[in-house]
Amino acid sequence: MQEKTIHKDVIIKVDNLVKYFPIYGGLFGKKIAEVKAVDDISFEVKRGETYSLVGESGAGKTTAAKTAIRLYEPTSGKVLFNSSDGRELIDITKLRGENLRKTRKHMQVIFQDPCGSLNPRIPVGDIISEPLIVHGIKNKTERKDRVVAIMKTVGLRPEYLKRYQHEFSGGQRQRIGIARALVLNPDFIVCDEAVSALDVSIQSQIINLLQELQQQFGLTYLFIAHDLAVVRHMSDTIGVMYLGKLMEVASNAVLFENPLHPYTKALLNAVPIPNPELDRNRKIIMGDIPSPINPPSGCRFRTRCPYAIQDCHKIIPELKQITPGHFAACLRIGQI
């Protein structure tokens, strides 16, 4: 069985995950189309590492991560999760009801919008302690102790316990979100653009906090971002997504040193360099990402790819291992 072959230090293994969002319309509300947000992607995240998913807006990064932890119902595919005790392998996609709720203890999310992800009518102390209540920690004093402890850990003053979300700044709110995610001692955390909504100085604070917490608690991050500087700073492994598919996967250093896929190259090329003297032969990709309702045939990137040939229209390129640990999905690797 495939379950047996998964490596011991892999915490989550996503296999052929597909998520289509149906579009209903017409007089009788029939399904008239599908948004192919995530279309057959596979990746695995090792325990203790930071795996980043990058790509343009609309590439399906967030959907992929949220589907992987069953915040969205996957259309098809498998997600194997290695829960904290390290013995049990669970296929998350098959869990129902109570079992799914219990598994959520081990995997948490830090959301993009620190404001929208906190209930405005609940004091933050209660927001942070809610996971404890949900997972059956009945003792009130114990809950309060843990909330105060975690608030201190993420750099919030414990006397803010009774305040409401709107009384905090953006950075503090994100700390609240982090505290809520951490209070259950999870192994795996999805950081869904966790720093994109913050201004740059706060961003670096939160990033440092995330890294410190990772060391302290041995966390594994699935980090979703579009800011390549942040990704470069944070990640161990990077997956580049485009229109619902993984285009290239490599370790941080390899990807930035030696990008193979034309899309990755274009993405890296788009990063501004703060030196006006430097003359760069920039190849900026033009146009917008095509509609995921009706994606291009063959290679998804072919419509914007400067190297596209006739075959790219017909053949969907597979994510192939080029060098050990470096995967890319392009027909013309080696030719360009």
Add this chain to the structure above:
Amino acid sequence: MKTPEKPNLMPDGQPIPEPVCTLDEMDIGLEALETTSAKEYTYAQMVLRRFLRHKLALTGFFIIGILITLTLLANVISSYDPSIAVIQDRFIPPFSPGHFLGTDDVGRDVWTRILYGGRISLMIGFITAITGGIIGALLGSASGYFGGWFDSLMMRVCEVFFSIPTLPILITLSKYFGGSPWNIILIMVVFGWAGTTRMVRGLVLQIKQYEYIEAAKAIGCSNSRIILRHVFPNTIAIVLVSMTLSIGGAILTESSLSFLGLGVQPDIPTWGNMLSNAMNFMWNAPHLVIWPGFFIFLTILSFNFLGDGLRDALDPKLKL
């Protein structure tokens, strides 16, 4: 510059992540925690405090309280019978001895009739608004939360009710069913629930797509917990406010119907009936119009103030 005397380690030897506030601030924070824990207050207490600071709402609340008390104690306060005619006492002007607000065309005491009429008017207002509010809240949340065919059905039904011109139907039905206060309540609830339903549904749809609902799902909340803890409390404030405001509306509708002679039957005093009756004597005895009109006005104004105050007090984002 001071150097730390001890290495920064937690008891189990783990390094402490650097907190944002300094250690001194942290100490202050802990002291503050000790002191504030004595006067911690819940959401309800916070709402109460904020409400008490809202002068207009408080005024409205007191006026309504006084009105309710007075109408309930009508038989204690007034020694007159609201419906027995005393022909020799017709058209006594207000502020006369024995008849504080004067008497009407058949010699009934206006103050007594205001009190007894207020009973019916306020009862109609409260029962209509509360019943309509509860029905609307239940149907609206179900519609918004479950969606699908149930939602489509409910919305079409609501649209049907919206597209019927209410007044002619009200007139026809009240003629048909007769003018007991309960029939008036029934008719008004039947035609009033659709508005609340649509409002609550919209609200639930809006709340459903907030990220904090997704966050609640992510931490493992059950569906019932999400509804009870996250969806419902966020709608209740608005439902409460809308109910308060619709009490005034219901009293007004009852008055209009009664004024048209189609509401509560004329022998039961209501503020609308008194107005309707006074029409013929408006020029000779204006006080017969002014007093019921004044009480309708006062009640509705008070409910509006109360509703506004509640809305502000229930919204933790507003600073009061």
